[in-house]
Amino acid sequence: MAAWQRIFAAGALAATVAVCGRSVHAERDVSRATHVRSTDPRVLNALRYGLTRSASFGDVIATLDSSDQTVYIESGPCQPRELRSCLHTVLNREARIVVVRIDAGQPLKSLVAQLAHELFHAVEIAQEPSVIDAGSMRLLYERIGYPSCFDGGKPACWETRAACTFENLVKSQLASRHLNREETGRP
């Protein structure tokens, strides 16, 4: 069976990052998306919202869709519980699978921004074919990230400035658009 490894939490932003991928927007039907999946209706709603309101959010999903990696998103707590969201990998030689755990009950825009953060981490892993198990994933985050929590003095979580920057980029895109009818409650 697979090796699980927990990474990261929230952190500060610093560097600018660009995520490559074709632009996708409202026309993408997330219920049929191939590589970013969830059965939680709140998560599916947030994915749809992100796709209609943030070009960068669409790009990160398109990048994952063109990869050999599948992302499953589920609602639930992380360990340690103060983490807003977290990502685990299930890696084996047959499939590259990532599981994102997130509080789907948080406000919509916060949920979308947090999803963007975790999906960016999924792209970081997808773009590294050398990541085949927990050890190689640890090497990746030792190289591109920094420890963000510790257990017994050893790093237990990892973070990257790029993911934090991407989260803030998506936040700014969500905030820059005019309120639509659904948000204002007007007919």
Ligand SMILES: [Zn+2]
């Ligand atoms: Zn992170």
